[in-house]
Amino acid sequence: MSDLSSSQNGAPKNSLLKVDARTKKRNASEARFKAYGIGAIALGLCFLVTLLVSILGNGVPAFKQTFITIPVELTESKLDKSGTRDLEVMKKVTTFGYKPLVENALVAALEKEGIENPFAKAKDLAKLLSSSAPAQVRDVVLDNPNLVGQTVEFRLLAGSRVDGYFKGRVTRDALARDKNLDAAHLDIADAMVAAGMMDTTFNADFVLGADASESRPEQAGIGVSMVGSLFMMIVVLCLSLPIGVAASIYLEEFAPQNKWTDLIEVNISNLAAVPSIVYGILGLAVFIQFAHLPQSAPLVGGLVLTLMTLPTIIISTRASLKAVPPSIRDAALGIGASKMQSVFHHVLPLAMPGILTGTIIGLAQALGETAPLLLIGMVGFIASNMPDGIASGFLDPNSAMPAQIYEWAKRADPAYYERAWGGIIILLGFLMTMNIIAVILRRRFERRW
Amino acid sequence: MPALWLFITVLVLGLAGFVLGRKRVMADAGGDIRKLHSLPNYYGANVMLSALIPSLGLLVLWLIVQPMIVQATVASHIPTENYADSGALNLLMSDVRRVADGLTLAVSQGALSPQAAQDLTGADDVRGLLGNLGIALGTDIEDYVLTAAQEYRVKSNTGNWIMTVAVIAAGVLGFALALRATSKSHRARNSVEKVILALLIGAASIAVLTTIGIVFSLIFNTIEFFKLYPADEFFFGTTWAPSFGGGSELGILPLFWGTFYISIISLLVAVPIGLFAAVYLSEYAGPKMRGIAKPLLEVLAGIPTIVYGLFALITVGPMLVGLFGKDGSFGVNWMQGGSAVMTAGLVMGVMLIPFISSLSDDIINSVPQAMRDGSLGLGATKSETIKQVILPAALPGIVGAILLAASRAIGETMIVVLGAGAAARLSMNPFEAMTTVTTRIVSQLTGDADFSSPEALVAFALGMTLFVITLCLNIVALLIVRKYREQYD
Numbered sequence: 001m002s003d004l005s006s007s008q009n010g011a012p013k014n015s016l017l018k019v020d021a022r023t024k025k026r027n028a029s030e031a032r033f034k035a036y037g038i039g040a041i042a043l044g045l046c047f048l049v050t051l052l053v054s055i056l057g058n059g060v061p062a063f064k065q066t067f068i069t070i071p072v073e074l075t076e077s078k079l080d081k082s083g084t085r086d087l088e089v090m091k092k093v094t095t096f097g098y099k100p101l102v103e104n105a106l107v108a109a110l111e112k113e114g115i116e117n118p119f120a121k122a123k124d125l126a127k128l129l130s131s132s133a134p135a136q137v138r139d140v141v142l143d144n145p146n147l148v149g150q151t152v153e154f155r156l157l158a159g160s161r162v163d164g165y166f167k168g169r170v171t172r173d174a175l176a177r178d179k180n181l182d183a184a185h186l187d188i189a190d191a192m193v194a195a196g197m198m199d200t201t202f203n204a205d206f207v208l209g210a211d212a213s214e215s216r217p218e219q220a221g222i223g224v225s226m227v228g229s230l231f232m233m234i235v236v237l238c239l240s241l242p243i244g245v246a247a248s249i250y251l252e253e254f255a256p257q258n259k260w261t262d263l264i265e266v267n268i269s270n271l272a273a274v275p276s277i278v279y280g281i282l283g284l285a286v287f288i289q290f291a292h293l294p295q296s297a298p299l300v301g302g303l304v305l306t307l308m309t310l311p312t313i314i315i316s317t318r319a320s321l322k323a324v325p326p327s328i329r330d331a332a333l334g335i336g337a338s339k340m341q342s343v344f345h346h347v348l349p350l351a352m353p354g355i356l357t358g359t360i361i362g363l364a365q366a367l368g369e370t371a372p373l374l375l376i377g378m379v380g381f382i383a384s385n386m387p388d389g390i391a392s393g394f395l396d397p398n399s400a401m402p403a404q405i406y407e408w409a410k411r412a413d414p415a416y417y418e419r420a421w422g423g424i425i426i427l428l429g430f431l432m433t434m435n436i437i438a439v440i441l442r443r444r445f446e447r448r449w
Numbered sequence: 450m451p452a453l454w455l456f457i458t459v460l461v462l463g464l465a466g467f468v469l470g471r472k473r474v475m476a477d478a479g480g481d482i483r484k485l486h487s488l489p490n491y492y493g494a495n496v497m498l499s500a501l502i503p504s505l506g507l508l509v510l511w512l513i514v515q516p517m518i519v520q521a522t523v524a525s526h527i528p529t530e531n532y533a534d535s536g537a538l539n540l541l542m543s544d545v546r547r548v549a550d551g552l553t554l555a556v557s558q559g560a561l562s563p564q565a566a567q568d569l570t571g572a573d574d575v576r577g578l579l580g581n582l583g584i585a586l587g588t589d590i591e592d593y594v595l596t597a598a599q600e601y602r603v604k605s606n607t608g609n610w611i612m613t614v615a616v617i618a619a620g621v622l623g624f625a626l627a628l629r630a631t632s633k634s635h636r637a638r639n640s641v642e643k644v645i646l647a648l649l650i651g652a653a654s655i656a657v658l659t660t661i662g663i664v665f666s667l668i669f670n671t672i673e674f675f676k677l678y679p680a681d682e683f684f685f686g687t688t689w690a691p692s693f694g695g696g697s698e699l700g701i702l703p704l705f706w707g708t709f710y711i712s713i714i715s716l717l718v719a720v721p722i723g724l725f726a727a728v729y730l731s732e733y734a735g736p737k738m739r740g741i742a743k744p745l746l747e748v749l750a751g752i753p754t755i756v757y758g759l760f761a762l763i764t765v766g767p768m769l770v771g772l773f774g775k776d777g778s779f780g781v782n783w784m785q786g787g788s789a790v791m792t793a794g795l796v797m798g799v800m801l802i803p804f805i806s807s808l809s810d811d812i813i814n815s816v817p818q819a820m821r822d823g824s825l826g827l828g829a830t831k832s833e834t835i836k837q838v839i840l841p842a843a844l845p846g847i848v849g850a851i852l853l854a855a856s857r858a859i860g861e862t863m864i865v866v867l868g869a870g871a872a873a874r875l876s877m878n879p880f881e882a883m884t885t886v887t888t889r890i891v892s893q894l895t896g897d898a899d900f901s902s903p904e905a906l907v908a909f910a911l912g913m914t915l916f917v918i919t920l921c922l923n924i925v926a927l928l929i930v931r932k933y934r935e936q937y938d
Contacts, residue, residue, distance in 0.1 A: 037729025246652035275860020285666030368753025
């Protein structure tokens, strides 16, 4: 006490009003620490923004495509020599038969518009067009044989480099080293745009169409692999929801405290952290090597992804079962329900919103997973055909969206990079929708006890 | 009868059982539900389950066992001089199966009569015949393959007939027994619930089965690999140079080095950022800031890894080359190509930020408020409280979170496949391309190699190593986290 009173009598050595050096230091360190925290969050969000900007900036052009609109004369003597319009006979004319028609049509169209054409050979000029153009014409003709002999207006895909020129991917400087296209082609392309023969518009085929071979990026679409992903998700949903719910009910409501239960619980938490590629090895060894299921089939992919998502679903289902208060169970048991009835009639319906939320999040995870699919063979071929029916949808080789994106990312042509980013936009669109549905479900139906 | 139709038949039998069982017990009770032990639906369900379980169980068992038996008997009839070892026999048998399937298809499409399919000999153009049906065969069919295929068909057909009869018989038997036992005093609910409980236990055991499946699929192939390639060279070899022509050097050390280098860089990015973000969010941020920043950070966790991979390949790689490469902004010429340890490490770090921040956030939040209050009451500033009280208290949990993140980084595939490159080398330069365990698993198993060569089998040994390492990390991390949680609960 005496110390205190003596210091009060004299002049105060250190006042709380005057900040001394030590306090200053401590306050500064406090401010610094806080700034680190804000900096960390800002950095994290900055990464997120960079990622999103880079996805959108690179991917949006994939949804647009350059088309060339020209009238093509479908000469009868070339396409249907017999004149019978018999499909079987007409099918014998391959795309090589259609190629000169398309090339000449392009030359004629340029002449008509008065665009200067420096190329002597129609073949050189036709580099403006996608190499799929003859096949495009052939498909239309075979669908509608009566068009033969007429001059029909076609909207043909432009070559990927021409397309890239309008999207800013291909520059005149870069073409100097490219033997597929000359600067002269680009002059013609500019003139064609001015004449309204060439335009860059939304390309539905990218969303709905099939993959194309390595040399034709302008034709590739993600539609078929989307169907593959859909079939895989059906498998995942049909297996992982019932199995996951059943397992969680057992572990949460019935399991006695013993070694076996412990083992299962440890197993589940470990499986949730096993690298996904290991599931791919499992799928390869068990489903393909051992059980001889077809390679690259969405069924196998679905099975592997089911095993991978089960732990996630079980963990979230158990959490929502746990959230149902014991009074509900007690009340049900009290009026004579069996344990099983109390769970299935009362606890499960109340936990359902939480379970569905967890399942949707698990499905979203499965939808974006790539690594296990690589090992069971869902890459490395061209997913060019839509499945014919439900059985072939499950069993025929197909790709999946992330696998297709990987496949495109591996191809050397930069035009495929754009497709890969475009595919990512679609994939993220699906994931976002699923997550939003999960959030809405949780907000609307989840009860707080 | 094909398995699908058999399945449907059995299902119909089960449904009939449900209706009949219910009807019978209601008749027994004279329509008075109060005289029954259980609700009427339980009696129906009891009969249905008694019909379905034995028949479907038998069906599944049969479908698994029959091909094995048929294959074994057919294989034993192929003259031994036609194949060298068990691998060759396997290839031969897959030919046999394909021919047999082709013949069956030919019969079902009417291209052959059933008798004609059995009468074919090596002299007939079987390959051309099957080629017309869209079944491509690599080579012309040897006589013994055709004979084996015909035997395979006969045996499978007989087996299928016996299966049909046996499955339906089992279903009908179960059905009849259960229906006879149905009476108003029968405790139907108890038996139905027992079955349901068994199903629940079965579902829970799938987790264990998955682990067993993983371990077995890795172990068998790994043992096979070590028979062909010495284990010490695998674990201590410093060169990774697989060549499918033979004479490969398959040392795991360069792969390990690449894996750990990339993981360390990713943790160096993710741990400080994630930890500071978690501290700020749980200790400083108001509810509004928390409500916005936390979900936004977690968006990073929801983005599929293929997106990060592409981001590394196309955006980050070229950007780093622009900074550190030849003619780069720093003029240092450290980096030759976009694929490098740094590229993959940085991007993986970004991916791990939300992982670390949300785990640490939970752990920091579970430190009791009393400890904060005590420290603040003694005059410590907020940051001193955090540094000297909260973080030490939360340390074990944070270490657990970092270990879990490390195990993720080691097992991550897509980012390194696209961002890290393919060259296996032991180097300290983080701007060089290196390769990882997961990348090599993908490249060894997606090639056209057959599964009996050491170059393909090595992937299983790599997978085994990866599995063991991540498993150890996970177990240690989970133990730490769990132990810590108990302290404050």
